[in-house]
Amino acid sequence: MKAIVFDEPGGPENLSVRIVDDPVCKENQVIIDIKFAALNHLDLWVRKSPTYAASTPHVGGSDGSGTISEIGTKVKNLNLGDRVLINPGFSCGNCRYCYMGEQSSCDSFKIMGAGPWGTEAEKIAVDAKNVLKIPDNITFEVAAAAPLTFITVYRMLATKGNVQPGETVLVTGGGGGIGTVAIQMAKAMKAKVIVLTSTDKIEAVHQLGADVVINYLETPDWENEVINEGGADVIIESVGEKTWGKSIKVLNKRGRLVTIGATTGALGETEIRELYRKQASIHGSFMGSNEDFLKSMNFLFDGSVKPVIDSVFKLSDARLAHERLETGKHIGKILLQV
Ligand SMILES: [Zn+2]
Incomplete structure (x- = not known):
């Protein structure tokens, strides 16, 4: 698949369009063919600082939407072709904070794109519990723009x-x-x-x-x-x-x-x-729990909060998108169309 990759922490010039191995779908995961990814300031920190990305080469991107193209053997309630968005917070499910429903305090909490590879790519493997179906009236653009900030x-x-x-x-x-x-x-x-x-x-x-x-x-x-x-x-x-x-x-x-x-x-x-x-x-406050995720998505789905979209770049122009985010002149979200 095509992905936006960097090998060393640094400026936007370190980003390159590259062909990498397709993600492998584990039994509790789905593969999502990404339609849109959205940038956050987190992507800049991940790209600049060696402490964020767990290893290099790395693919950033904490927000994305798309369709399911492969389903793990243990996944229920999701189907091929489902239109979905992603909860970018990954928690262990076993520590005391997870038991309390405080997933963003999880001992091994990770945000997609910081640590695990993210959405600046054609495909991503995601745990099914982090995937939410999008109602028909919500576009892929809007769905990608919402999760992390909402x-x-x-x-x-x-x-x-x-x-x-x-x-x-x-x-x-x-x-x-x-x-x-x-x-x-x-x-x-x-x-x-x-x-x-x-x-x-x-x-x-x-x-x-x-x-x-x-x-x-x-x-x-x-x-x-x-x-x-x-x-x-x-x-x-x-x-x-x-x-x-x-x-x-x-x-x-x-x-x-x-x-x-x-x-x-x-x-x-x-x-x-x-x-x-x-x-x-x-x-x-830091990111949010699974409950925060679900409740925040209600504001998206009922139309009471509309993500502001600043601009849309092609995936291959990810460097330009990062540069725009860095200027601070944007109003709302910068998207990558995959
Ligand atoms: Zn935990």
Whole structure:
């Protein structure tokens, strides 16, 4: 099969289109002929850092959709030709965290494309328990664009943030993959949504349904605007050092700050008194459980959250797709058509 392979960690120039062996279908797996793969920032880290990819040569890609072309002997409830998407979180099923339903804390948790080979290829072998059928009204493009960000955002908003109708959600990184989903999903949960973003993304963020959009480049004291809007009950914090201290300041009483990343640095300053006076809490969040996956896919299947698709590249142009993701100018997902 054709795949996008790199032999050494490094820049997008290390990616090459290559013919590799077809994956072998184990008894509990299916082979999926991939129609679309979607990129995530994780793909950049995997490509750049030797600590992510378990071994080289490596094929990245944590999101994908396609049709089943081969079925393992022990697989039930899936058929040849089924249109499917993939839950990219692989857990052991046997450790204490798996028993608790906390798969993304599994002792041997892995994300497809980081460790195991991913979806930037014509075929992939996946455990049947990680495969979900796509309803007829959902296109392969949209199905590929959704899983990793939808699971991650659902866990932040619902499982960790416990967002209630009428509460206010602040999204600190409004234009990225997480942000564009978080805005829509928080609106679907009947929350008021305030978004921090940069100049060139303001219009797009408004169109996604944000109630208040603040340009943090023009408004360095953005915390005052958030406080004037009534503060935030839940914060989807992905920026890190640059916004951390102010995020804690704008948290309401009983507020929940949920952190998923630290793109501007990992050493934020915490005013401890703000936390106990307001009885606020800080939650770390990482990907999601199988339950988070299934519940997040409901938002895709019922149409209440629509993945924003920035651009579609041919599989053989994966290098260009990686370069676009690296610019940070994209709004929503970058896809590869296989
Ligand atoms: Zn486990």
